[in-house]
Amino acid sequence: MKLYDLDVSGNCYKVRLFAALAGIELTLVPVDFMAGEHKRAPITDLNPLGQIPVLVDGDVSLRDSHAILVYLARAYGGHQWWPEGAAQQGEVMQWLSNSANEIQNGPNAARLVDKFGLPLDKERTLQVSGIILPFMEQHLASNEWLALGRPTIADCAIFPYLAVAWEGGIDMAEYPNISAWMERIKALPNFVPMPGMR
Numbered sequence: 001m002k003l004y005d006l007d008v009s010g011n012c013y014k015v016r017l018f019a020a021l022a023g024i025e026l027t028l029v030p031v032d033f034m035a036g037e038h039k040r041a042p043i044t045d046l047n048p049l050g051q052i053p054v055l056v057d058g059d060v061s062l063r064d065s066h067a068i069l070v071y072l073a074r075a076y077g078g079h080q081w082w083p084e085g086a087a088q089q090g091e092v093m094q095w096l097s098n099s100a101n102e103i104q105n106g107p108n109a110a111r112l113v114d115k116f117g118l119p120l121d122k123e124r125t126l127q128v129s130g131i132i133l134p135f136m137e138q139h140l141a142s143n144e145w146l147a148l149g150r151p152t153i154a155d156c157a158i159f160p161y162l163a164v165a166w167e168g169g170i171d172m173a174e175y176p177n178i179s180a181w182m183e184r185i186k187a188l189p190n191f192v193p194m195p196g197m198r
């Protein structure tokens with residue numbers, strides 16, 4: 001199973017992290033982002049949006065980190081990570097949507113400005129972060145994990161861009177419950193870090 005990958009990408013790290021925790025073997029195919037490899041074949045044949053991660057598993061080819069998490073968890077990870085029940089799936093999905101929206105446009109976008117120099121509205125990234133992070137902080141005051149009272153793909157989706165949020169000027173020490181949750185993730189068996197993580 002191949003993952004088209006970039007080590008400093010939080011979206012790619014979501015997949016590497018989950019695969020490590022669930023014991024799923026991946027063959028990483030590093031993509032030279034600076035050379036624009038993601039905007040050429042074979043990546044664009046697999047994902048015309050020219051974005052990574054992309055997973056290829058036999059005949060199955062998938063773009064989008066969250067779709068890949070659901071696929072891997074359903075196909076290889078077991079119900080611990082992606083539950084069977086409708087209400088439970090909905091509970092996990094809420095967090096995958098927060099990951100694709102508020103985390104992507106908040107802490108991730110703040111890091112894109114500060115670390116990679118993208119011309120985004122930094123003020124807006126901090127405003128979005130200021131909505132999702134206090135919400136998570138409150139949720140984690142009475143919950144050890146984001147969903148279902150156990151580690152799921154929800155945690156794997158949200159953790160990466162918070163683990164490197166300091167690279168976007170966001171101080172996670174202001175959020176003790178989120179910080180404690182991040183320590184719980186780091187303590188999971190087979191945890192792997194990403195570059196820049198503290």
Ligand SMILES: N[C@@H](CCC(=O)N[C@@H](CS)C(=O)NCC(=O)O)C(=O)O
Binds near residue numbers: 012100
């Ligand atoms: N929704 C996608 C977003 C993927 C994404 O934006 N990937 C970045 C790297 S972290 C990328 O390839 N950007 C290039 C571009 O958007 O042109 C996911 O969750 O995987």
